[in-house]
Amino acid sequence: MAASERWHERTLQDGEWLRADFGGLTLVVLSVLEEWRVAALYGEQRRLLDDAKMPPDDLPWERWDRGPGDVKLRFRPVFPDRPVIVRPRASLHLSPRAKANFYVGIPAFIELNAHSESQYERLSSWPSDPPSNTWHGTPISGTLCYSVKTRARRQFIPEDWQELSIISTIEIANTGSHTLPFERLFYETGHLAIFEHLGRLWSNHARIKTGEKDDSLSGIVFGKKPFGDASNAVELTPPRLGRVRRSMLKQAFSTFLGVQQPND
16 A cells, blocks of 8 residues: 555655645645745735745745755654544543543644755644644643543544544553543653554554552553544554553653643
8 A cells, every 4th residue: 555645755856846735734845946835825925825836035035955866755644743632522521440532533733854965854834734833731730632522532523623633542541440531631642653554544543541559650552554434544654652562651640630721
């Protein structure tokens, strides 16, 4: 199975340009004067390209040096550069020794890799759908995160998420002796890869256990592939922080237990 055309390698000779659309994001790439010039456009800005033979000079260009023989580039979906806060559609109480599987759609960032001295280098990445900021933790100690707009679902219905959402499946198991309310989840994505299946983006499956000893210290196990029918998907992007089988989420469930967070 091959990846969709939008993820294929492309070639731009000096003086050539391209437009690539990713959901609500349009990326314009121009190769000129031994530079890669890139502009990210949203909303009404995209109309500046209507009927354009060349992109306007006054676009919000970002510039990178390149060698005279460097002509190749490619786009890749990546996870946001911060942890995300995930919420279910409604608070769910997990009984002791119960588990539940959730589908979460995380809007992809689009990364541009281009040749520099004949080797691919990461230039930058831009959100396909600009996320909202949120705070996880206390006013004194915490982490700046992104908030996922679409709530976690118990079933996968494609229309529930945007085209460029990365579908992440998370199984949450309550191994303790008390009922736990799932209201929100601090979710780090650094050890998740991104795959493509039937034109949709998926990540490898994750299983989280909480309630064994300390409810604020939760173990997470990463599968090698996506869940269910997407298990034969094509990998597009490796994990940003490398592949691991197990990890610990020390902050994951400070509000899984129903503790409200400020500034949210």
